[in-house]
Amino acid sequence: MHFEANAGHLGGNLSCLDLLLTLYHCSMDAQDLLVLSKGHSAGALYTTLWSLDLLTDEDLQTFHKDDTRLAGHPPAKGIDGVIFGTGSLGHGLSLSTGLAKGLQIQGKSDHVYCVCSDGEWQEGSTWEALIFAAHQKLNNLTVLIDANGLQGFGGTDDVASMQDLQDKIAAFDVELDVIDGHDHAALEASINRPVSDRARFIVCKTIKGKGIEDYEGKMMSHYLPISREQYDTAMSALK
Amino acid sequence: MRNEFSRALSALGKSEPKTVFLTGDLGFNALEPVREAMGERFINMGVAEQNMISAAAGMAKSGLKPWCYSIAPFAVYRPFEQIRNDVCYHNMAVTVVGNGGGFAYGSMGFTHHAIEDYGALATLPNLRIIVPAFASHIPEIVNQLSDHDGPAYLRLGRAVASAEHMAPDQYKPHNRITELASLQVLVVGPMAAPVALAIQSEKLDATVWAINEPFAELDSELKSLIDSGAPVLVIEEHVQVGSFAANLAINLANQEISPSLLHSICANRILPERSGSEEYMRALSGLDERSIVKSIEKILTKRSTTDVA
Numbered sequence: 001m002h003f004e005a006n007a008g009h010l011g012g013n014l015s016c017l018d019l020l021l022t023l024y025h026c027s028m029d030a031q032d033l034l035v036l037s038k039g040h041s042a043g044a045l046y047t048t049l050w051s052l053d054l055l056t057d058e059d060l061q062t063f064h065k066d067d068t069r070l071a072g073h074p075p076a077k078g079i080d081g082v083i084f085g086t087g088s089l090g091h092g093l094s095l096s097t098g099l100a101k102g103l104q105i106q107g108k109s110d111h112v113y114c115v116c117s118d119g120e121w122q123e124g125s126t127w128e129a130l131i132f133a134a135h136q137k138l139n140n141l142t143v144l145i146d147a148n149g150l151q152g153f154g155g156t157d158d159v160a161s162m163q164d165l166q167d168k169i170a171a172f173d174v175e176l177d178v179i180d181g182h183d184h185a186a187l188e189a190s191i192n193r194p195v196s197d198r199a200r201f202i203v204c205k206t207i208k209g210k211g212i213e214d215y216e217g218k219m220m221s222h223y224l225p226i227s228r229e230q231y232d233t234a235m236s237a238l239k
Numbered sequence: 240m241r242n243e244f245s246r247a248l249s250a251l252g253k254s255e256p257k258t259v260f261l262t263g264d265l266g267f268n269a270l271e272p273v274r275e276a277m278g279e280r281f282i283n284m285g286v287a288e289q290n291m292i293s294a295a296a297g298m299a300k301s302g303l304k305p306w307c308y309s310i311a312p313f314a315v316y317r318p319f320e321q322i323r324n325d326v327c328y329h330n331m332a333v334t335v336v337g338n339g340g341g342f343a344y345g346s347m348g349f350t351h352h353a354i355e356d357y358g359a360l361a362t363l364p365n366l367r368i369i370v371p372a373f374a375s376h377i378p379e380i381v382n383q384l385s386d387h388d389g390p391a392y393l394r395l396g397r398a399v400a401s402a403e404h405m406a407p408d409q410y411k412p413h414n415r416i417t418e419l420a421s422l423q424v425l426v427v428g429p430m431a432a433p434v435a436l437a438i439q440s441e442k443l444d445a446t447v448w449a450i451n452e453p454f455a456e457l458d459s460e461l462k463s464l465i466d467s468g469a470p471v472l473v474i475e476e477h478v479q480v481g482s483f484a485a486n487l488a489i490n491l492a493n494q495e496i497s498p499s500l501l502h503s504i505c506a507n508r509i510l511p512e513r514s515g516s517e518e519y520m521r522a523l524s525g526l527d528e529r530s531i532v533k534s535i536e537k538i539l540t541k542r543s544t545t546d547v548a
Contacts, residue, residue: 076329083300084329091325094290098297105259105280106302125321128290 002043002225005064007072011221013044015148015181015206016115020048022187023113023144031109033099035084037092037116038146039073045082046070054080090123092116093143097133100141100199111195114143119151122160133199134172142191142200146181148208150219166203174199181206240395240429241269241338243374247381248306252277255385257302261295263288263309265338270308288313292321292335299331304385310344311337311353311394315360326390327363333391334384340370340394340428341476341506342520352520353394354506358481360392361454367391370428372414372449373406374398380410380451394428396476397517402432412452413461420446422539423464427453427475427483430526434474437528443535450475453483457490465491470500470542472535476526479505500542504534 002010016038023034036045046063049055055070062068069078073087086092096114103110120126133141147165149156162168170176175196179186181204190202209221212234226234249272252258259280260273274281280303284291288309295305307314314337315322326333337356344351357368367387371380384391407414413425417435422445426434431449438445448461453475465471473484484503491498508523521527525534 084296084325086324088320088324090289091293091321094293094321095297095300095325097290098294098299099301100297101282101294102259102298102301102303105298108301125287125289125293128285128287129294132284132287132290132294 001047001060001063004061006225007043007064008223008225009040009043009072010212010226011150011209011215011218012038012117012146012148013041013047014210014212014215014221015208016041016146016204017044017047018182018184018206018210019144019146019187019204020044020115021051022184023115023191024048024052026184026188027191028113029111032111032113033083034081034113034115035092035096035099036074036082036086037096037114038089038120039086039092041115041117041146042070042072042074045074049079049081052081089117089120090125093126093129094132096141096143097129097136097138100133100138101136103140104138110140112141114141116143116145117151118145118147118149118156118165119159121145121162121165130169130172130174134174137173137197138199139195139197142202144191145201145203146206147203148206150208150217150222152222154219169201169203174201176201176203178203178205180204182210240371240374240377240398243377243398244336244381244395245269245272247378248273249276250378251381251385252280255304257304258385259298259303259305261291261305261307263291263307263313265309265313288318289321292318292333293325295333296321296325296329296331299333304332306334306336308336308338310351311340311356312351315353315356315392319359322360322390323363327365330365330389332388334387334393335391336393336395338395340396342517343397345515345517345520348514349509349511354477355481356477357392357394357453358477361481361486365389367452368394368454369452370394370396371451372416372426372429372431373403375403375406376410376451396429398429399433402436405432405435410451411458412450412455413458414449414451415446415458415460416449417447420444421469421542422446422535423448423461423469423471424535425450425461425471425473425483425487427473427477430474430476433528434531437532438535441532441536443532444539445472445535450483454486457487462496465498466496468499470538471498471502472538473501473503474526474531475503476506476521478507479503500538502534502538504531
């Protein structure tokens with residue numbers, strides 16, 4: 001899909017594909033809601049929705065092309081299962097806290113899931129959302145952080161180290177878990193724990209570009225489309 | 240207008256269970272009745288406007304009808320991207336309330352002025368923008384917004400109690416508030432009534448229109464007057480770029496309506512090193528009543544000289 005469209009952002013898609021698939025196939029109930037705060041991983045979301053038959057093969061082929069519903073970042077409308085258009089980092093967590101609070105006020109039991117990136121936590125609004133989630137005890141909110149250690153123009157520790165994001169989040173009155181974001185069993189176990197009285201944050205340690213040799217753990221996997229060579233190598237590795 | 244607003248929201252909160260009120264830590268000594276009326280549906284979101292707006296969009300998605308409140312500059316400038324992406328582009332039923340638009344918080348200094356707000360917001364899709372002229376219209380406006388299934392911005396200002404009698408019984412986006420005369424004076428928001436009083440006091444040949452919704456379709460009577468050659472003066476507490484006047488000019492041009500005269504008085508003198516009351520700040524831009532009367536007299540004199548010629 002990415003190769004056909006010559007589209008970038010593949011690295012960040014591959015780091016969160018496992019957790020998205022686990023969420024949708026093993027954790028979320030029909031009425032639960034997901035906000036992809038790291039909107040640039042739309043490709044991973046579309047692929048996940050395709051795996052649930054919410055998008056067709058033909059839909060995926062239109063990715064990034066003219067007149068598509070499948071833009072490089074999720075659209076505000078038009079795709080079943082995509083409730084918010086995102087793409088500017090730092091919005092999704094706030095959207096999710098609002099959803100969760102609104103559901104609580106109305107006594108509804110739907111759960112809200114939010115997938116964000118580690119670099120995204122450099123946006124001040126994420127901390128506004130964290131404070132709110134903790135203070136309001138949004139126990140119907142689960143936030144998964146795709147922590148692949150890389151961002152737009154460097155490693156997260158090189159650009160704006162938080163000397164561990166997870167420690168900083170843990171200082172708030174929320175639940176925190178840290179797991180291998182590519183281990184399906186660990187993902188399922190962490191996400192499916194019984195609900196507590198607090199918002200839940202799960203730091204998922206991941207590898208950007210996971211699954212494509214020569215792409216894994218590299219910053220260029222954020223932006224650059226894969227080359228013909230990389231594509232062929234990856235496809236034969238899959239076979 | 241804050242007290243009227245507080246009363247209207249308290250009533251709405253009691254009658255409409257889906258209403259939620261979010262404040263960015265403001266409203267002391269004004270919004271307590273709203274808090275009492277709404278209980279857990281009144282949420283102080285703290286000093287966090289970006290989260291307030293996005294969370295409101297989330298709440299709207301969940302089925303509630305959120306109102307977000309702060310002073311105008313804080314309600315608009317800091318969370319502009321959130322208003323754009325999360326509220327407007329999603330066409331969410333969220334009303335953003337900015338108290339003290341224009342120079343209402345004059346002596347507080349430039350960070351507390353809002354003279355670029357509705358122009359910047361008017362670039363966004365789906366947003367209904369209301370700058371009420373009269374406090375007595377607030378209940379009607381609140382009711383309309385409560386039924387409005389989309390985004391809105393409500394810029395509240397300082398109403399003039401002695402001029403409230405000029406409020407027409409029926410609220411309209413563009414309300415003519417005086418008898419018909421030669422010059423059409425279009426005033427955005429709460430300055431309309433004091434301008435009308437000044438014009439009446441000086442017995443000037445001018446009609447005053449309260450422009451409550453600067454980006455609504457032009458009132459048909461007003462459009463017809465302009466099309467028939469009536470000269471127009473626009474007055475607003477907003478900079479020229481993004482103003483009602485600028486947008487009006489383009490719209491008229493696109494409809495091939497050439498006004499015989501179109502002048503505008505906008506907020507245009509900003510002195511970062513000086514501050515003062517609302518009156519002082521308005522006067523710097525020629526938006527005080529005395530300057531406006533002079534501007535009108537000048538236009539009328541010039542017109543009568545031209546007519547004679």
